Amino acid sequence: MMRRRTTLLTGCTALVLALGATACGGGPVSAGGGDKALSGQTVTVAGVWSGSEQKNFQKVLDAFAEKTGAKTQFVSTGDNVSTVVGSKIEGGNAPDVVMVPQVGVLQQFAQKGWLKPLSPAAQKTITADYAPVWKKYGSVDGTLYGLYFKAAHKSTVWYSPDALAQAGVKPPKSYDDMLKAGHTVSDSGLAAFAVAGQDGWTLTDWFENVYLSQAGPEKYDALAAHKLKWTDPTVVKALTTLGKLFKDKQLVAGGQKEALNTDFPGSVEKVFGPEPEAGLVYEGDFVAGVAHDQFGKSIGKDADFFPFPAVDGGTAPVVSGGDAAVVLKDAKNAKAGMKLLEYLATPEAAAVWAKAGGFLSPNKKLNLSAYGDDVTRATAKSLVGAGDSVRFDMSDQAPAAFGGTKGTGEWKLLQDFLRDPSDPKGTAAKLEAAAAKAYQG
Known part of the structure; x- marks a missing residue:
């Protein structure tokens, strides 16, 4: 997959890790060529990130600034990116650049001009170094607007190696085997799954993995x-199946009942706390x-993962999310903003955050050695290796009223289904009514 540039990239990565991100020039696109061409200019970036994510992205911005002479400023928008950016x-x-966390929001921004x-x-660079699917999700009506800089691998099942060892089970290869393994874990004294139903x-992520594997990619795209x-x-x-x-x-x-009162961090605590x-x-x-930052777990030793297994003989799913960098047309410094995007497209930029942790890149030219541990390398390899x-x-592709709003649409209806999974057909009808209204709007 990356064999053509392994030697060059390994040397580059070593320099990045030893001397900092600016040690390697170039890549296929240079952001000002390292000649301080953007001195005196400020690039403003807006995005949802806060805490450690914001700190780590700042390291990438600092590397860009060192390379080009530009100053950078990051503005955290909170979850409601479209409202903040619109105002x-x-x-x-x-802002000059926005890190957009949902395909639906990117499409909305493009349609608003x-x-x-x-x-x-x-x-x-994107054509050469990314699987075509990332170009597809960054495009609207055939025009490419978004660069997917940070990705998430949403087809990973995390487990306590001690819990599985105590139950005498190994990571399963099929969905049915996963449920059987869950019952064995339960018999040994722990519940199988912590579910963050709050x-x-x-x-929606549970549903998407089951649906993609069971129904296949064409149906998934159509839905x-x-x-x-x-x-x-x-x-x-x-x-x-989910019910x-x-x-x-x-x-x-x-x-x-307890699942509906458990949020995402709480679900991780139930396993690794x-x-x-x-x-x-x-x-x-x-x-x-x-698991690592809040509960001190050593990833790969105290916490590990297996790929979400295939359902009913289908292909094992690979569902992703991600943050796309876009440049706003009305920005005061859109030209320098575009130089930042050209830099973010390079493996050099991705290596900065990969070293810091908590990051996956869809850029297939980023050498896996840039990641700090074997587990992250495995998830990155799985994501990039899945190609197209x-x-x-899916919910990130939908209008926010259906796929991305607390207390309404798909989020609420699946919570209702978790509360009472006895009527899948009735739930499907309610989902269709909510979807039809949102897509029409």
Whole structure:
């Protein structure tokens, strides 16, 4: 996959790790060529990141500044990116670059005429160094606006190696085997899964993995675009499959009621906290960051993962999320903003955050040695190796009213389904009614 440039890239990565991100010049796109061409200019970047994510992205911005002479400023928007950015545009204070966390929001920005198409240099790099699927998700009506800089691997099941060893089970290869292993873990004294039902987005991720594997990528794409109705038999089948897990008190820590009162960090705590209640938790690669940072777990030793297994003989799913960098058309310094995107497209930029941790890059030219541990290398290899079979988080592709709003749409309806999974067909009908309204709007 990366054999053509292994020697060159390994040397570059070693320099990056030893001397800092500016030690390696170039890559296919240079951001000002290292000649301080942007001295005196300030690039403003808006995004949802805060805490450690913001600190680590600042390291990337600092590397860009060192290379080009530009100053950078990051503005944290909170979760409601579109509202914050919209108000800034209306106030004549648009940021130069926005890190957009959802395909649906990127499409919304493009349709409002807010975005500047990517430069030929950025497009050339993305075409050469990324699987075509990432170009597809960054494009609207055939025009490429977004560069996916940070990705998430949402098809990872995390577990306590001690819990599985105590139960005498190994990481399963199929969904049915995973449920059987869960029952064995439960028989040994712990519940199988901690389910974060208080956060509706985690339930959409459960559904998407089951649906992608069971129904296949074509149906997945059609449902994501609402070209297939949520009342389709494939949806009812996936809900039925998920319902069997949700209603099994041996499999869900504390049963449905407790799951609905457990948020995402709480679900990780139930497996990796000081008083474990479950052996496994399904969610994205970012589980590792919580397990390590909050509970001191050594990733690969105290916490490990296996790929979300294939359902009903289908292909094992690879669902992803990600943050796309876009340049705003009305920005005061859009030209320098575009230079930042050209830099973010390089393996050099990705290596800065990869070294810091809590990061995956869809850039296939980033050498896996840039990542700090074997588990992250394994998740990155799985994501990049999936190529065009990767599918972006379905709820992130939907209008926010359906796929991204607390207490409404898909989030709420799947919470209702977790509470009472007895009527998959009825739930599918409610999902279709909510989807139809949101997509029409």
